[in-house]
Amino acid sequence: MSLLELKNIHTYYGHIHALKGISLTVNEGEIVTLIGANGAGKSTTLRTISGMVKARSGEVLYQGKPIQRVSAEQIVAMGIGHVPEGRRIFPRLTVEENLEIGAYLLRDKKVVEERKQIGFQLFPRLYERRSQKGGTLSGGEQQMLAIARALMQDPKLLLMDEPSMGLAPVLVDFIFETIQSLNKSGKTILLVEQNARIALQIAHRGYVLQTGELTLSGPAAQLAATPEVQAAYLGGH
Numbered sequence: 001m002s003l004l005e006l007k008n009i010h011t012y013y014g015h016i017h018a019l020k021g022i023s024l025t026v027n028e029g030e031i032v033t034l035i036g037a038n039g040a041g042k043s044t045t046l047r048t049i050s051g052m053v054k055a056r057s058g059e060v061l062y063q064g065k066p067i068q069r070v071s072a073e074q075i076v077a078m079g080i081g082h083v084p085e086g087r088r089i090f091p092r093l094t095v096e097e098n099l100e101i102g103a104y105l106l107r108d109k110k111v112v113e114e115r116k117q118i119g120f121q122l123f124p125r126l127y128e129r130r131s132q133k134g135g136t137l138s139g140g141e142q143q144m145l146a147i148a149r150a151l152m153q154d155p156k157l158l159l160m161d162e163p164s165m166g167l168a169p170v171l172v173d174f175i176f177e178t179i180q181s182l183n184k185s186g187k188t189i190l191l192v193e194q195n196a197r198i199a200l201q202i203a204h205r206g207y208v209l210q211t212g213e214l215t216l217s218g219p220a221a222q223l224a225a226t227p228e229v230q231a232a233y234l235g236g237h
Protein backbone atom coordinates (compact mmCIF):
# COMPACT_ATOMS: atom_id res chain seq x y z
CA MET A 1 0.00 0.00 0.00
CA SER A 2 1.25 3.48 -0.84
CA LEU A 3 1.68 5.95 2.00
CA LEU A 4 0.01 8.62 -0.14
CA GLU A 5 -2.13 8.32 -3.20
CA LEU A 6 -3.85 11.02 -5.23
CA LYS A 7 -6.60 9.81 -7.53
CA ASN A 8 -7.84 12.08 -10.28
CA ILE A 9 -7.63 15.27 -8.21
CA HIS A 10 -9.26 18.45 -9.52
CA THR A 11 -8.61 21.64 -7.56
CA TYR A 12 -9.95 25.10 -8.36
CA TYR A 13 -9.34 28.64 -7.14
CA GLY A 14 -12.71 30.19 -7.99
CA HIS A 15 -13.03 29.47 -11.69
CA ILE A 16 -9.27 28.81 -12.18
CA HIS A 17 -8.84 25.08 -12.78
CA ALA A 18 -5.41 24.63 -11.14
CA LEU A 19 -5.22 20.81 -10.97
CA LYS A 20 -6.81 18.88 -13.80
CA GLY A 21 -6.93 15.27 -12.78
CA ILE A 22 -3.73 14.56 -10.84
CA SER A 23 -2.99 10.95 -9.91
CA LEU A 24 0.23 10.07 -8.14
CA THR A 25 1.62 7.82 -5.45
CA VAL A 26 4.29 8.15 -2.81
CA ASN A 27 5.52 4.96 -1.16
CA GLU A 28 6.86 4.76 2.34
CA GLY A 29 10.59 5.55 2.45
CA GLU A 30 10.72 7.37 -0.86
CA ILE A 31 11.77 10.83 -1.92
CA VAL A 32 9.41 11.76 -4.76
CA THR A 33 9.86 15.02 -6.58
CA LEU A 34 7.31 17.05 -8.45
CA ILE A 35 8.93 19.33 -10.99
CA GLY A 36 7.40 21.89 -13.30
CA ALA A 37 7.46 25.50 -14.39
CA ASN A 38 6.03 28.49 -12.52
CA GLY A 39 2.30 28.22 -12.08
CA ALA A 40 2.14 24.54 -13.12
CA GLY A 41 0.29 23.68 -9.90
CA LYS A 42 3.08 22.25 -7.76
CA SER A 43 2.22 24.26 -4.64
CA THR A 44 -1.47 23.62 -5.20
CA THR A 45 -0.79 19.87 -5.20
CA LEU A 46 0.92 20.13 -1.81
CA ARG A 47 -1.81 22.42 -0.46
CA THR A 48 -4.45 19.96 -1.60
CA ILE A 49 -2.69 17.16 0.28
CA SER A 50 -2.27 19.17 3.48
CA GLY A 51 -5.88 20.34 3.37
CA MET A 52 -5.12 24.05 2.97
CA VAL A 53 -7.20 23.99 -0.20
CA LYS A 54 -9.85 21.38 -0.87
CA ALA A 55 -10.07 19.33 -4.04
CA ARG A 56 -13.35 19.73 -5.88
CA SER A 57 -13.22 16.08 -6.90
CA GLY A 58 -10.96 13.08 -6.65
CA GLU A 59 -9.43 11.32 -3.67
CA VAL A 60 -6.41 11.88 -1.44
CA LEU A 61 -5.59 8.65 0.37
CA TYR A 62 -3.14 8.65 3.26
CA GLN A 63 -2.30 5.22 4.65
CA GLY A 64 -5.28 4.04 2.62
CA LYS A 65 -7.74 6.47 4.25
CA PRO A 66 -9.46 9.28 2.34
CA ILE A 67 -8.40 12.64 3.79
CA GLN A 68 -9.72 15.07 1.18
CA ARG A 69 -12.43 16.21 3.58
CA VAL A 70 -10.32 16.09 6.74
CA SER A 71 -9.31 19.45 8.30
CA ALA A 72 -5.77 20.76 7.81
CA GLU A 73 -5.17 20.51 11.56
CA GLN A 74 -6.26 16.89 11.65
CA ILE A 75 -4.05 16.11 8.66
CA VAL A 76 -1.04 17.45 10.57
CA ALA A 77 -2.04 15.28 13.52
CA MET A 78 -2.20 12.25 11.20
CA GLY A 79 1.48 12.72 10.36
CA ILE A 80 1.73 14.96 7.32
CA GLY A 81 4.06 17.94 7.75
CA HIS A 82 4.21 20.85 5.29
CA VAL A 83 7.21 23.11 4.73
CA PRO A 84 5.45 25.83 2.75
CA GLU A 85 6.71 27.91 -0.12
CA GLY A 86 8.40 31.06 1.15
CA ARG A 87 9.00 29.44 4.58
CA ARG A 88 6.13 31.35 6.27
CA ILE A 89 7.93 31.76 9.53
CA PHE A 90 6.63 34.28 12.06
CA PRO A 91 8.97 37.29 11.80
CA ARG A 92 8.22 38.80 15.21
CA LEU A 93 8.52 35.55 17.12
CA THR A 94 11.83 34.08 18.16
CA VAL A 95 13.27 30.91 16.67
CA GLU A 96 12.15 28.97 19.74
CA GLU A 97 8.64 30.43 19.63
CA ASN A 98 8.38 29.53 15.95
CA LEU A 99 9.27 25.95 16.84
CA GLU A 100 6.72 25.90 19.66
CA ILE A 101 4.03 26.98 17.20
CA GLY A 102 4.96 23.94 15.09
CA ALA A 103 4.15 21.84 18.15
CA TYR A 104 0.82 23.46 19.00
CA LEU A 105 -1.00 20.13 18.76
CA LEU A 106 1.28 18.57 21.38
CA ARG A 107 0.22 18.73 25.01
CA ASP A 108 3.29 17.20 26.60
CA LYS A 109 5.88 19.92 27.30
CA LYS A 110 8.61 17.32 27.67
CA VAL A 111 7.97 16.04 24.15
CA VAL A 112 7.99 19.62 22.82
CA GLU A 113 11.37 20.18 24.48
CA GLU A 114 12.77 16.91 23.06
CA ARG A 115 11.59 17.76 19.56
CA LYS A 116 13.15 21.22 19.82
CA GLN A 117 16.45 19.60 20.70
CA ILE A 118 16.17 17.32 17.66
CA GLY A 119 15.73 20.43 15.49
CA PHE A 120 18.70 22.10 17.15
CA GLN A 121 20.85 19.00 16.59
CA LEU A 122 19.91 18.99 12.93
CA PHE A 123 20.57 22.72 12.62
CA PRO A 124 23.06 23.94 15.27
CA ARG A 125 22.77 27.40 13.70
CA LEU A 126 19.20 27.58 14.96
CA TYR A 127 20.33 26.79 18.48
CA GLU A 128 22.80 29.67 18.35
CA ARG A 129 19.96 31.93 17.21
CA ARG A 130 17.19 30.49 19.36
CA SER A 131 16.34 33.86 20.98
CA GLN A 132 16.59 35.83 17.75
CA LYS A 133 13.44 37.04 15.95
CA GLY A 134 12.52 34.93 12.92
CA GLY A 135 12.41 37.98 10.67
CA THR A 136 16.09 38.72 11.27
CA LEU A 137 17.31 35.31 10.06
CA SER A 138 18.95 34.84 6.67
CA GLY A 139 17.03 33.02 3.95
CA GLY A 140 18.93 29.80 4.62
CA GLU A 141 18.29 30.01 8.36
CA GLN A 142 14.61 30.66 7.73
CA GLN A 143 14.49 27.54 5.57
CA MET A 144 16.14 25.55 8.37
CA LEU A 145 13.56 26.94 10.79
CA ALA A 146 10.67 26.06 8.48
CA ILE A 147 11.97 22.48 8.26
CA ALA A 148 12.61 22.21 12.01
CA ARG A 149 9.13 23.62 12.69
CA ALA A 150 7.50 20.99 10.45
CA LEU A 151 9.49 18.28 12.25
CA MET A 152 8.07 19.30 15.64
CA GLN A 153 5.05 17.05 14.99
CA ASP A 154 7.35 14.17 13.98
CA PRO A 155 5.59 13.71 10.62
CA LYS A 156 5.78 10.47 8.67
CA LEU A 157 5.39 12.33 5.39
CA LEU A 158 7.03 15.69 4.75
CA LEU A 159 5.75 17.94 1.97
CA MET A 160 8.47 20.38 0.96
CA ASP A 161 7.77 23.35 -1.28
CA GLU A 162 10.80 24.79 -3.10
CA PRO A 163 13.32 24.51 -0.27
CA SER A 164 16.08 25.78 -2.58
CA MET A 165 14.32 29.03 -3.43
CA GLY A 166 16.51 32.09 -3.07
CA LEU A 167 19.40 30.25 -1.42
CA ALA A 168 23.10 30.46 -2.29
CA PRO A 169 24.41 27.23 -3.91
CA VAL A 170 26.32 26.12 -0.82
CA LEU A 171 23.13 26.37 1.25
CA VAL A 172 21.11 24.59 -1.41
CA ASP A 173 23.58 21.70 -1.11
CA PHE A 174 23.28 21.73 2.66
CA ILE A 175 19.47 21.74 2.60
CA PHE A 176 19.39 18.88 0.09
CA GLU A 177 21.86 16.86 2.17
CA THR A 178 19.55 17.44 5.11
CA ILE A 179 16.56 16.23 3.08
CA GLN A 180 18.49 13.07 2.21
CA SER A 181 19.47 12.45 5.80
CA LEU A 182 15.87 12.97 6.97
CA ASN A 183 14.83 10.41 4.37
CA LYS A 184 17.50 7.95 5.57
CA SER A 185 16.23 8.40 9.11
CA GLY A 186 12.76 7.30 8.00
CA LYS A 187 10.88 10.32 6.63
CA THR A 188 9.01 9.95 3.38
CA ILE A 189 9.32 13.10 1.31
CA LEU A 190 7.31 14.74 -1.45
CA LEU A 191 9.52 17.51 -2.79
CA VAL A 192 8.37 20.30 -5.06
CA GLU A 193 11.20 22.00 -6.92
CA GLN A 194 11.95 24.34 -9.75
CA ASN A 195 15.58 23.30 -9.44
CA ALA A 196 14.95 20.05 -11.29
CA ARG A 197 18.60 19.15 -11.55
CA ILE A 198 19.23 18.84 -7.83
CA ALA A 199 15.75 17.46 -7.10
CA LEU A 200 16.24 14.61 -9.58
CA GLN A 201 19.66 13.90 -8.07
CA ILE A 202 18.26 13.09 -4.63
CA ALA A 203 14.81 11.74 -5.52
CA HIS A 204 13.94 8.11 -6.14
CA ARG A 205 11.09 8.96 -8.50
CA GLY A 206 9.64 12.05 -10.07
CA TYR A 207 6.62 13.52 -11.80
CA VAL A 208 6.50 16.40 -14.27
CA LEU A 209 3.60 18.78 -13.90
CA GLN A 210 2.53 21.04 -16.74
CA THR A 211 -0.40 23.46 -16.45
CA GLY A 212 -2.23 21.32 -13.95
CA GLU A 213 -1.57 17.95 -15.56
CA LEU A 214 1.10 15.30 -15.06
CA THR A 215 2.89 14.72 -18.33
CA LEU A 216 5.76 12.38 -17.37
CA SER A 217 6.76 10.17 -14.47
CA GLY A 218 9.34 7.57 -13.62
CA PRO A 219 12.54 6.81 -11.74
CA ALA A 220 14.46 10.06 -11.22
CA ALA A 221 17.50 9.02 -13.27
CA GLN A 222 15.29 7.97 -16.15
CA LEU A 223 13.35 11.27 -16.05
CA ALA A 224 16.58 13.26 -15.99
CA ALA A 225 17.64 11.45 -19.16
CA THR A 226 14.49 12.20 -21.17
CA PRO A 227 14.93 14.83 -23.87
CA GLU A 228 11.74 16.70 -22.83
CA VAL A 229 12.96 17.08 -19.24
CA GLN A 230 16.44 18.03 -20.38
CA ALA A 231 15.15 20.67 -22.75
CA ALA A 232 12.50 22.17 -20.48
CA TYR A 233 13.92 21.78 -16.98
CA LEU A 234 17.62 21.01 -17.14
CA GLY A 235 18.73 23.81 -19.42
CA GLY A 236 19.21 21.51 -22.40
CA HIS A 237 22.32 19.80 -20.98
Ligand code: ATP
Nearest residue numbers: 013016018036037038039040041042043044045085
Ligand atom coordinates in the same frame (compact mmCIF):
# COMPACT_ATOMS: atom_id res chain seq x y z
P1 ATP B 1 5.09 28.53 -8.37
O1 ATP B 1 6.36 27.81 -8.36
O2 ATP B 1 5.12 29.80 -9.15
O3 ATP B 1 4.45 28.68 -7.03
P2 ATP B 1 3.32 26.34 -8.83
O4 ATP B 1 3.64 25.27 -9.81
O5 ATP B 1 3.52 26.03 -7.41
O6 ATP B 1 4.10 27.63 -9.22
P3 ATP B 1 0.67 27.05 -8.07
O7 ATP B 1 1.12 28.08 -7.09
O8 ATP B 1 0.17 25.78 -7.55
O9 ATP B 1 1.83 26.76 -9.10
O10 ATP B 1 -0.42 27.71 -9.03
C1 ATP B 1 -1.18 26.97 -9.97
C2 ATP B 1 -2.18 27.88 -10.64
O11 ATP B 1 -3.15 28.33 -9.70
C3 ATP B 1 -1.58 29.15 -11.23
O12 ATP B 1 -2.26 29.44 -12.41
C4 ATP B 1 -1.84 30.20 -10.17
O13 ATP B 1 -1.93 31.48 -10.74
C5 ATP B 1 -3.15 29.74 -9.60
N1 ATP B 1 -3.26 30.11 -8.17
C6 ATP B 1 -2.43 29.73 -7.17
N2 ATP B 1 -2.84 30.21 -5.97
C7 ATP B 1 -3.96 30.91 -6.22
C8 ATP B 1 -4.87 31.65 -5.40
N3 ATP B 1 -4.71 31.75 -4.08
N4 ATP B 1 -5.92 32.26 -6.03
C9 ATP B 1 -6.09 32.15 -7.37
N5 ATP B 1 -5.28 31.46 -8.19
C10 ATP B 1 -4.23 30.84 -7.63
